[in-house]
Amino acid sequence: SDLNLKDNLTLMATHEKKLELVTSKAPLPGPGQALVHVKATGVCGSDVHFWQHAGLGPWKIEDRVAVGHESGGVVLAVGEGVTNVKPGDRVAIEPGVPCFKATCDYCRKGSYNLCPEVDFYSVPPKDGTLTRYHVHPAGWLHKVPDSMSYEEIALLEPLSVTLQATILANIQLGNPVLITGAGPIGAVQLLCASAAGAFPIVITDLSQERLDFAKRLVPNVETYKIDTKKTPEEAAVEIRNAFTRACGHEPGTGNDCAPQISMECTGVESSIATASFATAPQGLVFVIGVGRDYQTIPFMHLSTNEISLKFLFRYRDTWPRAIRLVTGGKINVKQIVTSRFPLEKAKEAVEHAADRSKFSVKTIILDED
Ligand code: NAD
Ligand code: ZN
Incomplete structure (x- = not known):
């Protein structure tokens, strides 16, 4: 197509407790989905835990899984039927996608974080967002103002x-x-x-x-x-x-x-x-x-x-509110960033975040062209 996509790069944690930077072909969005160029991803303690223990609590890595769920980026293409975002939009990726069926008690009452069928990107078997090109259900992307940096967009997840x-x-x-x-x-x-x-x-x-x-x-x-x-x-x-x-x-x-x-x-x-x-x-x-x-x-x-x-288990319906807090200057969330790495050094970034002999609070991985 005319998207001019580069190779996709994805950081994966394996069942052998290794981190691997994997090269693949960029995915394309299906109906209801959007293709996002992920520009910034924060490293979370759970990414480190999944890597070092090949799992976390009840979740085990069977083969390998992409890490990362604190991400922001820009929409490159949308699939059939998508109207809430368009190419060029800056978006935050909400990583927990529930079933949203009327027969689901928790989704119906708005407590969708407790949906028994929730897919949380980065919790196996669902791949995470520490990648260059990510396909996401468009309804779980939140458009942010152009004034917000990609780093700030990624930080909307821990802020949530x-x-x-x-x-x-x-x-x-x-x-x-x-x-x-x-x-x-x-x-x-x-x-x-x-x-x-x-x-x-x-x-x-x-x-x-x-x-x-x-x-x-x-x-x-x-x-x-x-x-x-x-x-x-x-x-x-x-x-x-x-x-x-x-x-x-x-x-x-x-x-x-x-x-x-x-x-x-x-x-x-x-x-x-x-x-x-x-x-x-x-x-x-x-x-x-x-x-x-x-x-x-x-x-x-x-x-x-x-x-x-x-x-508390994660969050529900926090992104619109978190976006207002950052846009309005009520919360200066970018102050917590202590380290930055390019996507090509994503493995080193996660190792750095895990290294208690080196000071860090929030490590961010950037892929800004
Ligand atoms: P972190 O490990 O980076 O920070 C924990 C801090 O606690 C460290 O600075 C550590 O030095 C300090 N600490 C350890 N023992 C202590 C003690 N006895 N007294 C005081 N401080 C002590 O983790 P984080 O990323 O900041 O996350 C904090 C916790 O929140 C983690 O357990 C994480 O899994 C959890 N978390 C929960 C949810 C949820 O939905 N409930 C979501 C995100 C994170
Ligand atoms: Zn549900």
Whole structure:
């Protein structure tokens, strides 16, 4: 055709726990689909996990699967019947595509992230979007304004996670909020909580570098470095003291402040315990982090303080809202990018994101002509 397509390049994770950059012929869109030149893709911790473990939770890589699900690009061609996007449009790719049948309870009530038949691109057997040319159901592409960079478009995916979390946790003006974990999700959660008007915000991590990075994102955040020699109860007391001081009071003088909402962004048992002990009575521990199949929680502490524990699985209907937040300058999401690689170096990019001896928060792969 007259599209002048180059070779397709795709980064795949194999059942042998290897990353392979595979060359193939570019795909063409069928009815209802659009062909997207993927211009930017963010590396997610789950991409690293799929590669290093040949699976994640219930999902196993049988042969190989393309990684990546945080992508933005430009439409090159559309198949029959597509009217919502056209060639030249900048689009975000929503990677979770549910069945959307009227007989599906979850799709029908709008909780389409819980559709039992959801196809999530990058979860085997569905190939991911860390590729040059990707064919996607056109209805799951979101047109963005030309003012938005491809990198920002890719970041709409992690932003969707914490936007959904911010909505479900009901973070409001003046709420004291604890964020545990200052990885990419903790960092975007920090931007969301701050934009929602939370104050004070305290963020924790094991890594001083990640805490310093968080402080640059939101200068009035308090950081608390977790010392693994301390118990969760001990850490929680110190975290509460940080809230009280951020409110301008000395701890123990009758004006103590504790977080009403804790946004858990690690999935690590001791961190969930720390959040549980730090949270005020009748508060909420909102768990975004995922971790081991079975974990111990401070059951009686949560029970006797009426603290709720709530969970999140991805997002639903967040893209239009996330696009407005970035377009309107309410969330400056591009600040979390620390490393950039060209598509030809996609393997090195994922290895870099996985290398804890090198500082990174969000690694982005770009294919800008
Ligand atoms: P990440 O691993 O890059 O960041 C986690 C951070 O937590 C790291 O900086 C680490 O140093 C810190 N940490 C580890 N143990 C800690 C402890 N005990 N106390 C405080 N900090 C500690 O991961 P990420 O990409 O930022 O994602 C965070 C979590 O969110 C992951 O578990 C991820 O799988 C999960 N996630 C869930 C959803 C969902 O739909 N529920 C979506 C996206 C990501
Ligand atoms: Zn469904």
